[in-house]
Amino acid sequence: MAQRSSLAGPYQAPVLAVCFLACVATGLELSVNNHTADFSLSTMPGSLVSLSCLVQNSSQAEELLWYRGDGKVDLKDGNKVNVSNVCISPVTESDNGVTFTCKLARDNSVQVSVILDVEFLPQLSGEESLQIEEDKDVTLTCNTKSNPQAPTAWYKNNTTLTLQQNRYQVYQTSEVFQLSITKVQKSDNGTYTCMVKFPSEERRKDFHLIVEDKSPIFPTEAVIAAVVVVTLTVLFGIVARRDKIFKVW
Structure with missing residues (x-):
C-alpha cells in the first residue's frame, strides 16, 4: 500500500x-x-x-x-x-x-x-418636373433609405393616390420607393408626392408630371418616296432647261 x-x-x-x-x-x-x-x-x-x-x-x-x-x-x-x-x-x-x-x-x-x-432620415426633399408624351411610360423614384424604416405613401394633388389596375404599379425596397405609370394619359397630369412619415416629422418629395400631346408620326417609307420624287423632278427640270439653253446658242 x-x-x-x-x-x-x-x-x-x-x-x-x-x-x-x-x-x-x-x-x-x-x-x-x-x-x-x-x-x-x-x-x-x-x-x-x-x-x-x-x-x-x-x-x-x-x-x-x-x-x-x-x-x-x-x-x-x-x-x-x-x-x-x-x-x-x-x-x-x-x-x-x-x-x-x-x-x-x-x-x-x-x-x-x-x-x-x-439612426438617420431619408434624403428626401425638393421637387422635380417631368414632361412625358401621352401613351408613354414613366417611373417616379424616391430615395427612402432610413433607419428605422417608416411608413411610405404616394399622393396625387395632396390626396391619397388610388392605384388604377394595370396602369399604376408600386415597387418598394429598403432603399427606394417607386411609382410606375403605364401609357400615361392627360388625366395623369398633376403633382405626385412621395411621403415618408416618422413620429417626429414627415419627409416628402414632389413630382410635377406634365403629359404632352403625342408627336405626329410620319411613315418612313412615304417620306423617302416623296424625297426621291422631288429630287428626280428637280434633276429632270435642270436637264431640260440645259437643253433649251444649248439650242439658243
Missing part, C-alpha cells in the same frame, strides 16, 4: 495544475464599454463613437485584437495590451449594422461584439 501511495504522488501535481489553469481561463473575460456580452449601440451620422475593450480577471499581459466585420483593425503598439480603444469618426449611414468585435489574441473564442445602430 505504501508503494502504491508513493507512485501516485508525482501524478497528482499536473492534474492540480490543469485544474488551476482551467479556473483561471474560465474567469478571464473581456468587456467593451462595460459590457461583458454582445450589445447594440445607438448613434447618429456625424457623431463620434469610442469603443474601449478591457481584459478582466487576468494576472498577465494579454494582447487584444479588433475586427470591423471580418476585417482586422490595424492597432498601434501601445493600444494592444490589456486595454484597447477604437474610434469611429465621423459615423456615417454606411456604418449602420456594422459589427465591431474585440478578441483575445491567444483565444479568439473570448470576445465581445458591438453592433452599431445608426
